[in-house]
Amino acid sequence: MGHLREKIGAYGLRDITSTSTFRQSGITIAGTLANGALSAVFYILVARILGPANFGLLTVAIATLTLIADIGDLGTDTGLVRFVGKYLAKDVAKVKRFLKIGLEVKVAVWLFVLVLGWILAPSLSEVIFSKPELTQSLRISFIGVGSYLLYSYIIHALQGFQKFWTWGGFQVGASGTRVLIIILLFLYSKLNLETTMVVFVSVPLLAFLVGLFLLPINFFEVKKETSVAKEFFQYNKWVAAFTAVAALGARLDTFISARLLTAAEVGVYGAAHKLVVIVPQLVGALGTVMAPKMAGMGKLSDFVSYLKKSQILVLGISVLGILSIPVVLYLIPILFGREYIASGPLFVVLLFAMLFFLISVPIHMAVIYYYSYPKLFLWISLGYLAIIAGVGWILISSFGAIGAAFTVLIGNIFNLVLPAFWVLRRIRTQSTD
Numbered sequence: 001m002g003h004l005r006e007k008i009g010a011y012g013l014r015d016i017t018s019t020s021t022f023r024q025s026g027i028t029i030a031g032t033l034a035n036g037a038l039s040a041v042f043y044i045l046v047a048r049i050l051g052p053a054n055f056g057l058l059t060v061a062i063a064t065l066t067l068i069a070d071i072g073d074l075g076t077d078t079g080l081v082r083f084v085g086k087y088l089a090k091d092v093a094k095v096k097r098f099l100k101i102g103l104e105v106k107v108a109v110w111l112f113v114l115v116l117g118w119i120l121a122p123s124l125s126e127v128i129f130s131k132p133e134l135t136q137s138l139r140i141s142f143i144g145v146g147s148y149l150l151y152s153y154i155i156h157a158l159q160g161f162q163k164f165w166t167w168g169g170f171q172v173g174a175s176g177t178r179v180l181i182i183i184l185l186f187l188y189s190k191l192n193l194e195t196t197m198v199v200f201v202s203v204p205l206l207a208f209l210v211g212l213f214l215l216p217i218n219f220f221e222v223k224k225e226t227s228v229a230k231e232f233f234q235y236n237k238w239v240a241a242f243t244a245v246a247a248l249g250a251r252l253d254t255f256i257s258a259r260l261l262t263a264a265e266v267g268v269y270g271a272a273h274k275l276v277v278i279v280p281q282l283v284g285a286l287g288t289v290m291a292p293k294m295a296g297m298g299k300l301s302d303f304v305s306y307l308k309k310s311q312i313l314v315l316g317i318s319v320l321g322i323l324s325i326p327v328v329l330y331l332i333p334i335l336f337g338r339e340y341i342a343s344g345p346l347f348v349v350l351l352f353a354m355l356f357f358l359i360s361v362p363i364h365m366a367v368i369y370y371y372s373y374p375k376l377f378l379w380i381s382l383g384y385l386a387i388i389a390g391v392g393w394i395l396i397s398s399f400g401a402i403g404a405a406f407t408v409l410i411g412n413i414f415n416l417v418l419p420a421f422w423v424l425r426r427i428r429t430q431s432t433d
Helices: 004-009 013-017 021-074 076-087 094-126 132-162 164-187 193-211 225-260 263-275 278-295 300-323 325-335 343-359 363-369 375-399 401-432
Strands: none
Touching: 013 325, 021 094, 021 132, 021 164, 021 193, 021 225, 021 263, 021 278, 076 094, 076 132, 076 225, 076 363, 094 132, 094 225, 132 164, 132 193, 164 193, 225 263, 225 375, 225 401, 263 343, 263 401, 278 300, 278 343, 278 363, 300 343, 300 363, 300 401, 325 343, 343 363, 343 401, 363 375, 363 401
16 A cells, blocks of 8 residues: 555646546546446346346356357457557548458358357257256357447447547447336336347347447448458457457356356356446446557657556556445345345455456556557466366366356456566566667
């Protein structure tokens, strides 16, 4: 704490709060909190109505959807932020080509995944998860891969344009629509596992169609988009590689739990996961502001100053997260129901895991956008995956869901420490040159 006070004294609270990053972060954090609140309402309603067993199946289906979509993105989202931010002030025609080729990649991936996933869904349900009742939800999730890919396309395009008010309002609107539909289905006694999945995948697709009108430039008529393919994929290939590994690692705890635990136990663990979902959303919000800024920085001194101020910001948010623990523990049985009371200890461990993730954001953004070295995260992601697979299987087999939570904590500490050492070493090397 003394070291933190020294940092704040050195830079000054006024210096931090007066920066464009702080103001823009305030916009994105406000939008993220509103979006997170609506997401929490969605999951609380669904968890209470479906019960732990069906909620566990929903958790596995959604984890499968987001895993495949993250892998199938092929680094496109990160590439959009990188190149839209880089060329927006220099070459608008080139920006349009990046937008068009990014959309073409996502649509092609969706069509491939949909056909293959529809065929393989029964085998995945029975062989991998040992839950045949999951088949229909998995098939819906493969449809949802496309809606997730297209929705994230709009989100990251807006991020590249630094349209932060639009970015926040767009997500809040989509989440609010999803909650409204869920409430209507419940009132008309139509809410079950399958209809919940349909709502989950259809709203992002509708949001994508609306989002096309929110982009500040029209790119559909641009020609020769393949002329930027080499630059696009040269950068994206390492992002795609580490994203694929990281995406699997981020959900492997859920998949191992689905294999080793009952659907009801997975549901309780899933509820704890949803209680901390706001933290990854905050990570995304802060990354939305930091990524394009770091991508455009040149001087080392500017970068170091920006990194330090950003680090203080995430540490402050983490302290607020810790202070929220007693309130959340009190609310769990009230909001979710007493069937989910075992989610309390899981929530505490997962919250600390996610706060380590939050603290790592400036470091991760520095590696990817300032140093343009996403290759590093391939190796870090492989290490994280090994921890989740090896340690996770042992701890979940021995201790159940709490073992899964501690596995995530260990993995996120690893995910912070290694890139932090790498960035500090690069800064020292550059400073002595």
